[in-house]
Amino acid sequence: MTGSGPRSGPARGLSRRAFVRTAVAIGGASALSACLGREEVDVPQADLAPEERPDRQHAWNEFLSTDDHGNVRPPEHHLLLGLEYVSDGPTDEERAQFADALESLERAYRYGNDGLVLTVGYGPAYFDRFDEDLPESVDLPEPEPLTRIEDPELDAFDALVHLASDHGQVVLSAEEALTGELDAVNDVDVEATVEGIFEVADRRPGFFGEGLPAEKQAGVTGIPDTEPVPEDSPMFMGFKSGFDRNQASEDRVTIAEGPFAGGTTTHLSKIELRLQQWYEQDSRDQRVAKMFCPAHASEDRVEGAGHNLGTASGVEDCIDDAEDDARTTGIVGHAQKAGRAREDGDPIILRRDFNSTDDDRAGLHFLAHQRSIADFVKTREAMTGSDLTDGAVGPVNNNGILQYISVTRRANYLVPPRQHRALPTPQPE
Structure with missing residues (x-):
């Protein structure tokens, strides 16, 4: 079993939010009891x-x-x-x-x-x-x-x-x-x-x-x-x-035909984050450029965490510049690269990822829904950006966020429609 270690009681002296997250990470009856006592909410039926x-x-x-x-x-x-x-x-x-x-x-x-x-x-x-x-x-x-x-x-x-x-x-x-x-x-x-x-x-x-x-x-x-x-x-x-506008719609990720029409697929990656250099050696402008695109940094488009961007990251304006940015500046953005996998201008995967502190390490459970696993592979290949590194200035160190992430586990799943979600056969009636 991976994750949070022994199932014992959550630590004391924490804020309510931190206490509850610790309880969820630990799991078990004692953690649930502690969590019920700390949250004190009426959960609707x-x-x-x-x-x-x-x-x-x-x-x-x-x-x-x-x-x-x-x-x-x-x-x-x-x-x-x-x-x-x-x-x-x-x-x-x-x-x-x-x-x-x-x-x-x-x-x-x-x-x-x-x-x-x-x-x-x-x-x-x-x-x-x-x-x-x-x-x-x-x-x-x-x-x-x-x-x-x-x-x-x-x-x-x-x-x-x-x-x-x-x-x-x-x-x-x-x-x-x-x-x-x-x-x-x-x-x-x-x-x-x-x-x-x-x-x-x-x-x-x-x-x-x-x-x-x-x-x-x-x-x-x-x-x-x-x-x-x-x-x-x-x-x-x-x-x-x-x-919102950088996510595939639920319709786009839904299987359209066959006995599993109405279902989707899930790709799950467990990712460790290496943030020492990200925060200590890279400047904020470098982080913005590597996460979004160089234009976002040079034009100061991102305030704080980027809530000012509204419903779209804005990389639509710099997707076509990825090759030129890699060649001339040596920096190409993570979202800029991934955006190249769009079809008819729309994303093809729906991300539902979340943070992890498994084994007390900063990480990410990258969970994405897509109509086919091939859609995820296409998006991942675009994000990797191997086609952009030839002739670039410093392509290894400035290719989005690749140097800060390490994929430790991968998995693929079929998420059937509700009528077939309980132990389906490969060809349900």
């Missing part, structure tokens, strides 16, 4: 029956909060559970059991930031147990290294559950309910669990939100004390992400 929720599991945006500019605001607390299938099935009885377990959570919590949003996906290892293949409309290859310089561990979990809420007690309660540790959540009876079907093989907690990385950075490896994370940043690298 469901206002939609499970069958009334969108058939697309990834259809979160309509139900999530937005910031002052209209960008979707992701939940504050996240938990990824890597599951191993431990039975000889799958059988119809197991499908009914897993469906009841998920629907118990959906009856207990409202769909949104103040309640619970979740997805369930299945990896290639799950589908390998069947004689039949996935339909041609589903692109779900085994994960693999995507650059010459990375050597990640390739996950082979059967399933991935993503739980997210603004309240730490909700993701902890949902986890405990699924694994059979609670008989009721939010005053709603738990009808079933994953016992006998799945075992939790991997647990990855995380968080997202303005000010949270700055509050969490103390004692985290890789962040210099002399140049801390800015207070207004939702991410460890000091800038806002998830601009």
Whole structure:
């Protein structure tokens, strides 16, 4: 199990927000009890029956909060559970059991930031147990290294559950309910669990939100004390992400045909961040240029973490300049490069990544939805920017943020539509 180490009680002497994040990272009954005592909120029960929720599991945006500019605001607390299938099935009885377990959570919590949003996906290892293949409309290859310089561990979990809420007690309660540790959540009876079907093989907690990385950075490896994370940043690298116009729509990432129409795919990378040089040796202008593009730095377009940019990062204006910037200035921006993977001017992946402090190291769980894994690979290749380095001035040291990130794990999953989310076959009726 990776992540947060022994499941013991959370540390004392922390702010409420830091205390709750610590509890989520630790997990277990004692952490949940402490979290319930510290949050002191009334979490709303469901206002939609499970069958009334969108058939697309990834259809979160309509139900999530937005910031002052209209960008979707992701939940504050996240938990990824890597599951191993431990039975000889799958059988119809197991499908009914897993469906009841998920629907118990959906009856207990409202769909949104103040309640619970979740997805369930299945990896290639799950589908390998069947004689039949996935339909041609589903692109779900085994994960693999995507650059010459990375050597990640390739996950082979059967399933991935993503739980997210603004309240730490909700993701902890949902986890405990699924694994059979609670008989009721939010005053709603738990009808079933994953016992006998799945075992939790991997647990990855995380968080997202303005000010949270700055509050969490103390004692985290890789962040210099002399140049801390800015207070207004939702991410460890000091800038806002998830601009509405720089995200693919939920429609764009939805599988359009075949038995899994209405589903999507998930790519998940675990990334370690190396921020010593990022904050201590690079100037702010250099960080802006490498994160966005050189024009953003030279024209002073970014204030603070970039909230002033509104609903778009503004790199649309400098995407076509990537090759020239690399050749003449020796700097090309991360968002500038990734923007080259657009189709008809629109992004092709929907990011739902969040911060990590697994093993007390600054990191990122990069989670993206896309219609096919090929869309993610295309975006990653554009972001890597290998085609821009020939003839550039200092291409290695100034190629976006590549030198500050290290991919340690990769995984791919199929997220079926709701009707097939409980132990599907490769060719569901």
